[in-house]
Amino acid sequence: xxxxxxxxxxxxxxxxxxxxxxxxxxxxxxxxxxxxxxxxxxxxxxxxxxxxxxxxxxxxxxxxxxxxxxxxxxxxxxxxxxxxxxxxxxxxxxxxxxxxxxxxxxxxxxxxxxxxxxxxxxxxxxxxxxxxxxxxxxxxxxxxxxxxxxxxxxxxxxxx
Numbered sequence: 297x298x299x300x301x302x303x304x305x306x307x308x309x310x311x312x313x314x315x316x317x318x319x320x321x322x323x324x325x326x327x328x329x330x331x332x333x334x335x336x337x338x339x340x341x342x343x344x345x346x347x348x349x350x351x352x353x354x355x356x357x358x359x360x361x362x363x364x365x366x367x368x369x370x371x372x373x374x375x376x377x378x379x380x381x382x383x384x385x386x387x388x389x390x391x392x393x394x395x396x397x398x399x400x401x402x403x404x405x406x407x408x409x410x411x412x413x414x415x416x417x418x419x420x421x422x423x424x425x426x427x428x429x430x431x432x433x434x435x436x437x438x439x440x441x442x443x444x445x446x447x448x449x450x451x452x453x454x455x456x
Contacts, residue, residue: 305332306341306349309357319357323364330371333358337375355379359386363393370394373401380404385416392420402426406435409442415449418442422449 308318322329335341336358339348349355359379362369363386369376373394379387381404391397391405405426408417421427427436427446436442 306336306354309354315357319361322361327368329365330369333361333372356386359390362390366393367395373398377401377404380408383408383412388414388416388420392423395424397424397426402429402432406432409436418445418449422446422453
């Protein structure tokens with residue numbers, strides 16, 4: 297069960313002047329933030345009127361928090377994958393911070409690249425090393441511009 301105190305983070309996510317602080321404070325909780333974010337992504341966390349924070353604007357900040365948590369947020373990967381399938385750029389970026397991804401998440405990123413030529417999805421695939429997986433190569437190899445973007449991203453990451 298999600299506490300009123302935990303829901304306070306989601307209320308703060310809805311406030312433009314306070315959302316940045318709320319994201320950082322929740323991320324600073326480390327692994328303890330995972331069940332709170334799970335309640336957001338699953339739709340369990342609701343405001344005083346019974347509306348799910350997931351559906352009223354808190355989702356983006358949840359994905360930004362996951363990005364800050366990185367591998368600690370691995371239990372939330374199914375929600376990240378759902379966000380990727382919905383072309384949520386924050387979810388796509390969060391996937392890149394997780395370092396190790398399940399094949400289904402990698403495929404979701406590859407499909408995002410194909411659908412939208414999304415640079416963030418290419419970055420996430422390369423950052424996690426997923427672009428070298430046979431299944432992903434076969435999905436992306438039909439588009440020369442995507443291959444070039446992957447190569448540029450690899451070179452960029454080697455330099456940084």
